Amino acid sequence: MNSRSLQTTIVFLVIGGILALALGGFFGTASRQFSSVLVEFQTWVSTRYRGIQDFVTAPRDIISLRARNAKLEADVSQLQAQVIGLQQRVSQTDILAALVDFSRSSPENTYKAAAVIGRDPSPFLHYIIINRGSNSDIRRGMPVVTNQGLVGRVDAVIADAARVQLITDPASVINVHLQNAETDAMLSGSVTGDVSLDMISQDASVEPGDIILTSGLGGGYPSDLIIGQVVTMRTLEFELFQQATVQPAVDFTRLDIVLVITNFRPVDITPLVP
């Protein structure tokens, strides 16, 4: 062994010894600092390399990414459309479930469900158009309800559609019964869509919150359909009758599906009117 290879062997042994000592944990602080510098350096190199790699390979990736992005956007819009459709179905199912519950609670009536497809073009009149007509045995005068209460009655019918006069229509007048006060009154609509009670006897004790039902008088509506609640009373001693404002049970701005009571035929009392 010449002096050169002996020198090399010694250098390797010294470095190997230092390495062994470092791995054995004898140079703890020094090795940690050294390794952290190494890690940082490697991180820096790696980051720069990735940056350069991205830059070099970018054109190809942009094309593929754009294609993928377009596909994903198409998927997202399709899914959004599906979500909207499903939300509508859920909403309709909820409404239908409530209507089914309502129809089960009043088994004496037979109902036909119909969707609201329009309103009267004139703001003076409060009518809705439903998508069921004489083909579905809908006839003029049949009452229309929701699970919340009375909506109105059928005013005109064609084969596949019908027009319904709402109880809020200014020309609508209904005979009603105040459940708690045990008295009858007359409910009428207005241009604003509010409904009010009139012709309440001065003797009757009506309180806010009293339930208003159809009385069935006159034969235009069946009895005991819920209309709403009394909100405020107006009693003046010099007037013949009391008046009241009413909160309808039905939200007329959100009418989507209604039920037509098909086993009710209005009674025409015109010949009896003197």
Added chain:
Amino acid sequence: MRNIVAFPLLLLAVILQSAVVSQVKLLSGYADLPLLVLGAWALQDRVKSAWHWAALGCIMLAFVSTMPWLVLVVGYFALVFIAQTLQRRVWQAPLLAMFSVTFIGTLFIHLLSFIVLRILGTPFVFADVIGLITLPSLLLNMLFSIPIYAFMRDLARWVYPSEEYE
């Protein structure tokens, strides 16, 4: 022959009026799309079929609305008459003419509706009708009148091309 476009266009206007516009309320009033379409159409100088359109619009509206047909016929024919009269006199300022037609037409049709419905027994209060229906409807009609006028002007150019017109 291109006048046949009146059928789908007025039908669309009536359907939109019934299904969409009538839900976009300001107080108790809403815009009148058929009124705006007929008014804008009658204001186009090259249009010769405004009366036919008015008749068609009346038939379609009478089919959907509970409003007495007398109101529709008198109201929409008067609208066309007003529009054509104004078009001859204010032809250099078409938008001004459109605003005037919308303003006068809305007021006239609402006044007519009020009078006829009152005669038929509907208990309206005049102040309520003015404040809650007519003025909000007038405002909405004015807002919608500009885009509808632009659309109907382009449609009139298509229905009556300039060579044919000249």
